[in-house]
Amino acid sequence: MTDIANAPKAATTKKPGLKERYALMTRGLDWETTYQPMEEVFPYATYEGIKIHDWDKWEDPFRLTMDAYWKYQAEKERKLYAIMDAFAQNNGHLGLTDARYLNSLKLFLTGVSPLEYMAHRGFAHVGRQLPGVGARVACQMQSLDELRHAQTQIHSMSNYNKLYDGFHSWRHMHDRVWYLSVPKSFFDDAITAGPFEYMIAIGFSFEYVLTNLLFVPFISGAAYNGDMGAMAFGFSAQSDESRHMTLGLEAIKFMLEQDPDNLPIVQHWIDKWFWRGYRVLTLVAMMLDYMLPKKVMSWKEAWEIYAEENGGALFQDLARYGIRPPLGWQQACDDKEHLSAQAWSTFYQYQGAAPFHTWxxxxxxxxxxxxxxxxxxxxxxxxxxxxxxxxxxxxxxFYNGTLPMLCQVCQIPMLFTEPGDPTRICYRESEHKGETYHTCSDGCKNIFDYEPEKYVQAWLPVQQIYQGNCFGPDADPTAADFNPLLEVIKWYRMNVGVDNSPYEGSRDQQNFQAWKQQTTSNAPAGGSPAGA
Amino acid sequence: MSTVFIAFQTNETSRGIVEAITDDNPTAVVNEQPAMVKVDVPDSMTIYRSTIEEKLGRRFDLQEMQVHLITLSGHVDESDDEFTLSWKQ
Amino acid sequence: MAVAAVKEYVGVPKDTQDKFHGAQLTFIGWLDHLMFCAPFAVPLPPDMPFGAIIEGVLPGACGHHPDFAKIDWSTVEWTKGGKPFSPDPAKSLTENGMRHKDSITFRTPGLTGIKGSST
Known part of the structure; x- marks a missing residue:
């Protein structure tokens, strides 16, 4: 360790050190209520079975206090918006490698950004419900972070909405479109769980084990394909995620150290939420391998670095508490060979029902x-x-014109194959109160069987379409020429034949080519761009 | 043996931070990717404020790393002077 | 434990048969033909003859595949719920023991997809 020769000496009026500042800002801020019993003030603190004896043992390893939080977050925002403005001001979209890239952002905006907002709500809720101050402060910061992520993503991608198709109705679509029920139901599952399960679901399994796969290789890929806007929001978000991951790890250590009875509950949540998160990542696998025109690394390589190596180190470390790697871990590692191709095959054949282009x-x-x-x-x-x-x-x-069978838990079409046999679809089945429920894997079946009363309620898009619940108010199912699938697409608010067409021949493709030509020529492009 | 890592956005500040890390952690492996730089170190790495200050030629608060940080792995222990990532506690 | 909850909690399924306007949902998978990424979901009248699946449902769902025209239906092997199944094409779905949300598959011996890749 080296010293700066002429560094100014510390002032004699001693400023408290980082550890001291953190203690001052997170301890002794709470009180025992007297007008109301504590269990009514914190009604969700015990029903999950997690036992906590001493909340003061909670420690944020970053020791971030609210004042420092505002200071550094403000600086991140200034940098981010400067980049986004510069990118838009200079027609940065014309520096993209290819407009095919934009389809990965359409998926991001409809599938991921609404989850950021839900994470904001989730951490605000959990921050209210956890009885420890240190944890509450951490949840408050994370709640603000997540809101920031939602906003910066929307701002950044709204620039593309001025020029390209499929970016217009992301929030409306998130609650309706068949494959968007996958990320939506993932988060609805988390936010309807208790506060401790939520901390494991989002804070640990999702943030620690899985977000790296989205926000590091994909965002590096966005930069590689010329999208400074996505690069800026993605890396800026992931810098917060580092803090979230660290907190997720702290949450799990804290629960395990507080009481030995917590171990089996925590292990079940790790099993469940690893698998839930992994299933959502199916979309990311496809984005890396098929949707980035210039590719940074394959899904398989990303999985090896960020899941096998990093997650492997983590679970090796947690073994001292009696935690083993999640059920399904080995299957996820084996399936890295197939995941992206199976996912891309699905979107290619259901192109007609997806508001982004495929090829x-x-x-x-x-x-x-x-x-x-x-x-x-x-x-x-x-x-x-x-x-x-x-x-x-x-x-x-090829268009597949018949709706697919869905998994009751992850809600993905039953496209996954048996472990060890990529030629056979994996079928699992459960009975509950005389009804049959189908799942795509042992992982999803285990989740269903553990809490069937929760998952029997799944809003499965295919079932809802066949029940007639997915048409607009002006649709007339009794009309002779009624086309149910077309009515569903309209209810999704897709611009029919434009948002959901193949990339080849699409308006995005034509416009991008025409505009690119204009960047190096003074001659007007051949006519005005399509639809502009 | 497990690896800890930290990744930063590619910029002038992170160049100094990465130089400081490699000086103080001789087993560090630097891996440059589009728009980012990732540093892997077996078992643990410690980042010293004083080395970063020397590289950047100015005062540096370790929490300022958060502005440039992308991701990390390992248990974090941070003080005013040192930032440590490790798998052994 | 059917669910972790603070009080009595009963889930109401959203896809029971009474919600399908008289139809029952049937899932159909063609083995070794993953060009169709997942089994099909189709609502069918319970009194429909099983043979109408072969003549009325599958041509629209699977006709795009070059193997489909080559199927010899007398050799096809069916399963229901993963177990061997010998449906009588003249009898109704109900008479063949098929219930709401049953999952059936069929294998077409000798036909294993594009270039034998199970596609």
């Missing part, structure tokens, strides 16, 4: 897949994609 990988991109996935791509997915590409070239693009 078949080019020959060069298929070679990239073969190189990254030597044990699976050529055997299982190349024949499928080459067949589809041929059919598309022959004017016979």
């Amino acid at each position: 078949m990988p080019s020959a060069e991109e298929m070679d990239w897949q073969s190189e990254k996935y030597p044990d699976s791509f050529d055997e299982y997915y190349r024949p499928r994609f080459e067949h589809w590409a041929e059919q598309e070239a022959a004017g016979n693009r």
Whole structure:
């Protein structure tokens, strides 16, 4: 360790050190209520079975106090908005590698940004309900962070809404569109759990084990593809996530150290929420491998670095408390060979019902897949994609016109294959009170069987469509020419034939090409851009 | 043996921070990716305020790292002078 | 424990048969043909003959696949709930023992998808 020769000496009126400042700002701020019993002030503190004896043992390792929080968050915001403004001011969208990239952002805006807002609400709720001050302060900061993430993402991506299709009705879609029920139901599940389960669900499993996979390789990929706006909001958000991850880890250590009875409850939540989060990441796998025109790393490589290596180290460390790696961990590691191709196949064939464009990988991109996935791509997915590409070239693009069977828990179409056999769909079935429920995996079945009363209530989009609950008020199911699927798409507020068309020939593709040409030429582009 | 890591946005401040880390943690491996730089160290790494100040030629508050930070892994222990990530506690 | 809750808690399923306007939901998977990413979900009248699945439902759902026209239906192997199933095409779904949200699969011996890749 080195010293600066001429560093000014510390002032003699001693400023409290970081640890002291943290203690001052998080201890002794609470009181025992007298007008109302404590258990009524904190009604959700005990029903989950978690036993806490001493809340003062809670420690934020970053020792961040509210004053420092405002100072550094304000600085992050100033940097972020300067970049976003500069990017928009200079027509930064024309520096993108390819407008195909934007489809990953459409997925992000409809699927992820609303979850940031829900995380804001969740941490505000949990911060109110946890009886310890240190934890409450941490939840308050995280709640503010999450609101910031939602806002900065919306601001950044709203720039694209001025110029490109599919960005317009993200909030409306989030509550309705079939695949968006996957992230939505994930968060609804977390926020309707108790405060301790929520801390494990979001603070630990999602933040610590999984957010790195979205906010690091994908955002690095956004930068690689020329999107400074997404790079700025993504990395700025993830800097908060580092704090959240650290808190998630602290929450889990705290629960495990407080009482040995907490171990089985915590282990179950780790099992459950690892699997719930992993299923949501199916979308991220596809974004990395298929939606980034220039690719930074494959899903498999990202999984190896951020899940196997990092998560592996974490679970090795937690073994001292008796925690083992989550159930489903090995399956998730094995499935890294298949996840992105299976997901992309699904969106390609249900293009008509998705408000973003899809395409078949080019020959060069298929070679990239073969190189990254030597044990699976050529055997299982190349024949499928080459067949589809041929059919598309022959004017016979494949659309799946029949709705898929969904998993009762993760709500993803039953597209996942049996562990160890990528040629067979994995079916699991449970009975509860005389009704049959289907799940896509042992992980989802375990979750269902543990709390069936919760999951029987799932709002499964396919079931809702067939019940007639997904049409607009002006739809007339008795009309002779009634087209139910078209009415559903309209109810989603998709701009039919524009938002949900294949990339090839789309208005996004045509406009981007025309505008790109204008950047290096003084001649007017051939006519005004489509739809502009 | 497990690895701890920390990643920063690529910029002039983080260049100094990364130099400080590699000086003070000889087993550090620097991995540059688009718009970011990730530093891996086996078992644990300690970041010293004084080394960063020397690299940047100015005073530096370790909490200022949060402005440039992207992600990290390991248990965190932070004081005014040192920031440690480790898998052994 | 059916759910962790602060008080008595009963979940109400959102997809019981009474909500499907007289139909029952049936899930149908074609084994070795993952070009169709997931099994199909279709609402069917319980008194519909099973044969109408083959003649009326599957051509629209699966017709795009080059293997579909080659199927010899006399050799097809069915399962229901994962167990072997021998439906009588002339009898109704109910008479064949099919209930709401049953999951059936069919295997087409000799046909294993595009270039044998189970696609």
